[in-house]
Amino acid sequence: MHSVPAFAAGTPVALGMPTTPAAGLLDRFGRRATDMRLSLTDKCNLRCSYCMPAEGLDWLKKNQVLTSDEILRIVRLGVEQLGVRELRLTGGEPLVRADLVDIIAGIRAAHPDLPVSLTTNGVGLARKAQALKDAGLTRLNVSMDTLHPGTFAQLTRRPFLDQVLAGIEAASAAGLDPIKINAVLMRGINDSGAAELLGWAVERGYELRFIEQMPLDADHGWTRQDMVTAAEIRELLAVEFDLSKDPRERDGAPAERFEVRRRGSTELLGTVGIIASVTEPFCSDCKRTRITAEGKVMSCLFSREETDLLALMRSAPVSAESDAAIIARWQEAMWAKPKAHGMGHVGLGAADFVQPDRSMSAIGG
Ligand code: SAM
């Protein structure tokens, strides 16, 4: 892994680069990032095979991870100076962070109108759902790939499905709405349960979103041939449901949404989203800026370049001047955002994609 070198003023790549915070997080291709993904930890209590190795990873030490004050500062700079309009907290598993509720409360106090969402695996959520709601969390995504305990244990290498289901129920009871369920399908493991999972979700008023498996597993076991594509997901669902395109504007959202009806029925049951990052990429509409748990900017999930904000933050006391230095470095990192990730053709001849060193859990999905 390496850091992005500062662009020398006047070099071709620096031409047009924002020189004032008001320009926001603009890149060379005219995209402006307004959606911030902030990872709170690299640690996790599951070992999903598409994300983590069975033995886990070498966790960061506490002093390598953003403190709650540093998190609040980055959010403040993003929202007040750089045009960030929504925030998603993720990880690793954000619920393992003991100060999660305080972090959310702090963000809410400073930014009363900012939509703040959380992506979690749901383990331990039952105990914390009400506190998260009370702290001001706006929305919740819970990742759950199957309704079958054995399959769950196979996929996540942990027997915690009951806890996840209890967490989702508790979140619903706490009034967190909407609740979205994220699912990754793995061929021959849980793909046959796709329609069942959708039936379960629409019955309860949850929006299910299938995410195409991306090459971000620590084991580097992903293959283009093996992944379940968006087209296949639609076919798997069509066995039980009619899907029609949701007429609402997509507006840069990663998920393509479909209205869901039982086959042959006109009754609208809900919607389902399909995030086709591999086969139908949406890079040209990307609005995301990512900060890892150790305070590095990643302009793209697949970026092989990282820009350290943490060392900069710790090198000087908080002041307008040190804020300005952080803002400039963040803008510089985003300016270098690649045009596209290039993974759609992996294994099919194109050589422009190299899997990043970091796995999904270490970036923040
Ligand atoms: N631990 C939390 C969770 O699982 O929801 C938050 C972090 S996790 C990295 C965020 C999302 O990334 C989850 O919905 C997970 O299913 C998804 N994810 C992880 N690895 C993936 C991969 N290789 N391809 C696609 N999605 C992946």
Ligand code: SF4
């Ligand atoms: Fe943990 Fe989420 Fe990765 Fe699963 S997907 S191993 S729950 S970080």
